[in-house]
Amino acid sequence: MKIRRYVTVFIFLIMVPMALAGCDQAPAENTGGGEAQSGSGSTVAFVYADNIEDYNWSYLHEIGRQYLAEQLPDVSTTYVEEVTAEDAEQTLRDLADEGAKLIFATSPIFSDAVLAVAPDYPETYFEVAQGTETADNVATYDGRMYQAFYLMGGYTGEMTESGIIGFIAPEPTPEVISHINALTLSSRLIRTCEDITVHVKWTNSWTDSEADSAAAQELVDEGADVLIQHTYSPAVQEVAEENGVRSVGYGFDMREFAPTANLTSVVWQWGWYYTRRVQDYLDGEWESEAYMGSVSTQNFGRGIIDLAPYTYDQIPQILEAPPMKWRVSYNETNKDAMDGPIYAQNGDLVLANREQFEDDYIFNGMDWFVQGVVGDAPGTPPEAVEGTGASIACS
Template sequence: MQKKSKKPLLRALVAALGFSATLGASAADPLKVGFVYIGPIGDHGWTYQHEQGRQAVIKELGDKVETSYVENVPEGADAERVIRNMAKGGFDLIFTTSFGYMNPTLKVAKQFPNVTFEHATGYKQDKNTATYLSRSYEGRYVGGFLAAKMTKTKKIGYVASFPIPEVIRDINAIQLALDKYNPGSEIKVVWVNSWFDPGKESDAANALIDQGVDVVFQHTDSPAPIQTAERRGVYSVGYASDMAHFGPKAVLTSIVNDWGPHYVKSTQAVIDGTWKSQDFWGGLAEDTIRLPISDLVPADVKAEAEQIIADIKSGAFHPFTGPIKDQSGVEKIPAGVAATNAELASMNYYVENVKAELPK
């Protein structure tokens, strides 16, 4: 098998020496970049947005890269098999795009030290393994503000996938916004234990609406909760991609992930031989997250939401600024202190006023 892992180092050496001559056929070979997806590229949500990121790599880097993907890869043994097959198949850079891929990615990475790996939403790095995620809690907080202003029942619903830190902190961000802008409002959570299952997602949304919820959030990948909200005549907040067209009378905003810039930057770094392991958090300030606000939202409320977005972007406001207590009243973040990335990455508790019970 061709040792493609040496190409970035060779290119970097040539650039450093100021050579303009080509390196021959071997150095001209494109960088092989692989993507492992949890769902189908047509899910209109999480995986769809990662696929848009892959397309951005192709558009920006052209014949410098050769990309491929595998979709619908379950977390666990199947993921490890797919990741290992990519590494054995000569891929130079592999992006794994779901939380449950973390340990399989690390295991394969140790076996292939000359391949570069990046894992989405995880918290474990190694010499050849980086992590990246979006600060989705920033979008959730803004969505929580909109929900606080638009709700009539003071009951907000959340269709949740799995009780991992990312999902828990997003639920908490919504509750923090509700507490500030409409005290007494509560968030109700239904766990579907799946990332992509339109039937379960729709059933969960219906169950929440039956309990009086009039704004539905989701941390799942299909537009089913949005379509259910539209059909039932309540508001909703989309996730991962802009879901307004699935619920034009329901969607207040969507927390849109744009992975393209990060994928392009990381891929170019591998080509240049400058890639280093890191823990990348992209939020509103980095344009990794966008929040298109619907005209369903009154102009004054929209203006206030846009000011919150501006304050988060500038660093003037952090949604997880203390004092913040957990459900039992124990202080987790002191007054005036913003949560660190490490605290956010390991969040395993509900904040005060979340009435739901956290699964064990």
């Protein structure tokens, strides 16, 4: 387990904030391990499961912490990395004992530890990324990432010329499968009655750059001219750049790795959320909640999930209208990205027009693919339903 602390230095300068928590950055430089001796009065603490010098889930949250530090420079922060579920309870107690008043546990593996520790520190607030349960001084936070993938499908569907979109995926969890399905639904909607397919390659890892490269190259060889990844290594972007196809990153802005190929990236804007919650704490307005964020109503706006900034050289402006309409509908109506009609991979109508799946099913039960996906999923779709299907019948 490693710990770092950052102490506030009060200087007068003009801060130039990042546009997104998921901005262009390389992993943080290793400045040594062990206990840091400064910053003992830190107010906000972060607990990471991984080494933040690698591309991984914790790295995304570290980008968010850095964004917070730029936005609220009078707030000191500390973080502990490479914390296991077994070590988490003691780590949380140590941070609370040292004076941390707001602690972000950035992985769901810390849920049990937070719930065990929180009652002993009623004056300390805890938040768990993708946590399982709230309490008086415990909040959880997450985002409807499938909405961002649905938005992205509005662009990938238009950009493909071969009709084959390649998707590099880590492992077949309901979360990942729902994102693949969302992208497929919108890619095919935007090109109704055309033969648009999404080919999926599983790498069985979130962080294996060699597996990412191999899967990406296989997809290019199969005819994919747009690659989208759900893994953390920028290797997919590099394969796209080398092969002259287009690409979409994941997690943070990956444009630097494929300046010509990259369209944009589907990003977690943890920094936006952290700044908002820390400001609530400073204002005495922090409240426990189970936050589930949607995409913003505007490009590159205020939200926990979004697309990384892009130029009209990357994505032509003429393609923006449908995704912008979807953004508004997710925030101002009851419509959602996974609304019916939805057809399963086998062609059965499994969700009728204007019907919706429950949230729990989307996040925890969707283990099957929709029509248009080429690849294997571990589960079977729901039984076919009667009801209204697609409004346009394709011959």
